[in-house]
Amino acid sequence: MKKTEKLNLSVVGTGYVGLTTGLALAYLGHKVHCVDKNAEIIDKLERGIPTIYEPGLEELLKETSDNMHFNSSIKEHIDMVDVLIIAVGTPSKQNGDTDLTYVEKVAQEIGRSLPPDNPLVVVNKSTVPIGTARRVETVIKEELKERGIKGNFSVASNPEFLREGAALNDTFYPDRLVIGAEDMRSINVLRQMYSPILEQNFVPPRLVPRPEDYRLPAFVTTSPTSAELIKYAANAFLATKVSFINEIAGIAEKVGADIKEVARGIGLDKRIGGSFLHAGVGWGGSCFPKDTRSLLHAGQQYGYNMPLLKAAVEVNYRQRKKIIEMLQSTIKVIRGSTVAVLGLAFKPNTDDIRESPAIDVIEELLEMGAKVKVYDPVAMDNYRSNFPYQEIEYASSVEEASREADAVALLTDWEDFLHVSWKDIAPQMKQKVFIDGRNLLREEDMQKYGFTYRGFGC
Ligand code: UGA
Numbered sequence: 001m002k003k004t005e006k007l008n009l010s011v012v013g014t015g016y017v018g019l020t021t022g023l024a025l026a027y028l029g030h031k032v033h034c035v036d037k038n039a040e041i042i043d044k045l046e047r048g049i050p051t052i053y054e055p056g057l058e059e060l061l062k063e064t065s066d067n068m069h070f071n072s073s074i075k076e077h078i079d080m081v082d083v084l085i086i087a088v089g090t091p092s093k094q095n096g097d098t099d100l101t102y103v104e105k106v107a108q109e110i111g112r113s114l115p116p117d118n119p120l121v122v123v124n125k126s127t128v129p130i131g132t133a134r135r136v137e138t139v140i141k142e143e144l145k146e147r148g149i150k151g152n153f154s155v156a157s158n159p160e161f162l163r164e165g166a167a168l169n170d171t172f173y174p175d176r177l178v179i180g181a182e183d184m185r186s187i188n189v190l191r192q193m194y195s196p197i198l199e200q201n202f203v204p205p206r207l208v209p210r211p212e213d214y215r216l217p218a219f220v221t222t223s224p225t226s227a228e229l230i231k232y233a234a235n236a237f238l239a240t241k242v243s244f245i246n247e248i249a250g251i252a253e254k255v256g257a258d259i260k261e262v263a264r265g266i267g268l269d270k271r272i273g274g275s276f277l278h279a280g281v282g283w284g285g286s287c288f289p290k291d292t293r294s295l296l297h298a299g300q301q302y303g304y305n306m307p308l309l310k311a312a313v314e315v316n317y318r319q320r321k322k323i324i325e326m327l328q329s330t331i332k333v334i335r336g337s338t339v340a341v342l343g344l345a346f347k348p349n350t351d352d353i354r355e356s357p358a359i360d361v362i363e364e365l366l367e368m369g370a371k372v373k374v375y376d377p378v379a380m381d382n383y384r385s386n387f388p389y390q391e392i393e394y395a396s397s398v399e400e401a402s403r404e405a406d407a408v409a410l411l412t413d414w415e416d417f418l419h420v421s422w423k424d425i426a427p428q429m430k431q432k433v434f435i436d437g438r439n440l441l442r443e444e445d446m447q448k449y450g451f452t453y454r455g456f457g458c
Helices: 016-027 039-046 057-063 101-113 132-146 167-172 184-193 195-199 224-255 259-267 288-301 307-330 357-367 380-386 398-402 415-419 422-428 443-448
Strands: 008-012 031-035 068-071 083-086 120-124 153-157 176-180 218-222 338-342 371-375 407-410 433-436 452-454
Touching: 008 016, 016 031, 016 057, 016 068, 016 083, 016 167, 039 068, 057 167, 083 101, 083 184, 101 120, 101 132, 120 132, 120 184, 132 153, 132 224, 153 176, 153 184, 153 224, 176 184, 176 224, 184 195, 218 224, 224 259, 224 288, 224 307, 288 307, 307 357, 307 407, 307 433, 307 452, 338 357, 338 398, 357 371, 371 380, 371 398, 398 422, 443 452
Parallel strands: 008 031, 008 083, 031 068, 083 120, 120 153, 176 218, 338 371, 338 407, 407 433, 433 452
Antiparallel strands: none
16 A cells, blocks of 8 residues: 555544544544544444444444544544544424534534644535535634634535445545635645545455446545535436436336336436436435435525426425325225335435335325335334334234235335245235335236236336
8 A cells, every 4th residue: 555644533423424434534544533422322333333234334343443433522632633524414404404503513612622723624524505614614713712712724515425325335436526625725635635545545445345447536626615516416416317217207107118228228328327217216315305405495595496406306206106106006995905015214225214215105005094014124123213103013024024915015125125035925915916116126027926016117
């Protein structure tokens, strides 16, 4: 490995972004303090127990223990860090605006504990509305003023583009690194922090191999405002792309085309690209729903109408209703029927259920008087603690959930569901109806096993 000067870093917030970033930077040789107010989280992480489900995380926790410290506050180490990364949650408010309480609390704490002379680069990695880099700077300055000192710090915006379930891969092998900063010092320090990633001169972690076709990432420097908008625009574009293919899936169904063939046919055009063209029940998660809402809210604040984005959101939620319509057109009467919902997570390889399509679909089914059985390989505990419906039956396998059911509604594209013997399950169901909310299985196979199969756009 080429020798690069290692930095001391503090990463505040141990969610998907904070923990993954902290671990990756520790693996690359930096000294990292991961900070979280929640003592239980810190205790677990110190004992090497991951607090989120993410492939490869547990092994990396063990491997990085020499470079990694876990703390409940920044006070003890702020005087020795070069970069402090803010990666705390930024939930949605009722009106679609973003709640910056946690970000502002970190900024206050920085202002209260920053030593007078040590230079510090503060990095906004949380997804934040336009102007938050400025806001963080103002909050820190106000606190420093109270203390009668000026301090020596700068604030940069460095949005994150990692996907849950592939978080480590996306952190070690990004397409680009975006740094929004007003000063050269911040840019140089962050270039140094990311240099192993920019140059790819590290030995890949065992469970996170470098993709064969991977090319060195671009280092994009912009104004903080552009960086903030890049983050929202990227997520809004991807969300719109999924809604676009879902809208086309609807017309494909009407005219008798197959959306998988259509998606392949358009995705091979390099200007369009094949990813995010998978039709189905639509997007959920902590990012697309929140970020589209936040961007629409920004438009509203500026008196700027965003009809395209509004439509993308509308199409997305229509997909959830479509699951119910598919059930109505197959099993006909929902009341008194048993529906096995497979998949609670908003996407595979995560236990995250935030804004998952399953939440709305289950709620609607219960309201309509169906008996609901559910199964998910990892997200069941999470779902149960957030939605403690008495009437739901939790199954321990796909087979158990489907037994005696009138219909199966598959809502998450877990690979496990591909390896189930549907041939053996079919005879155990009351009515053999299969609603494939992710177009995961092959229609011909399912029909061969006796299922009435409905997918999106086929
Ligand atoms: C998304 C972005 O992809 C990341 O780049 C970004 O960093 C992240 O949000 C964030 O802002 O933190 P994530 O929400 O983890 O990542 O998940 P995606 O893989 O983007 O999937 C989002 C949703 O779209 C899922 O519900 C997925 O099932 C759905 N989807 C995705 C489709 O329905 N079809 C597709 O073709 C692709």
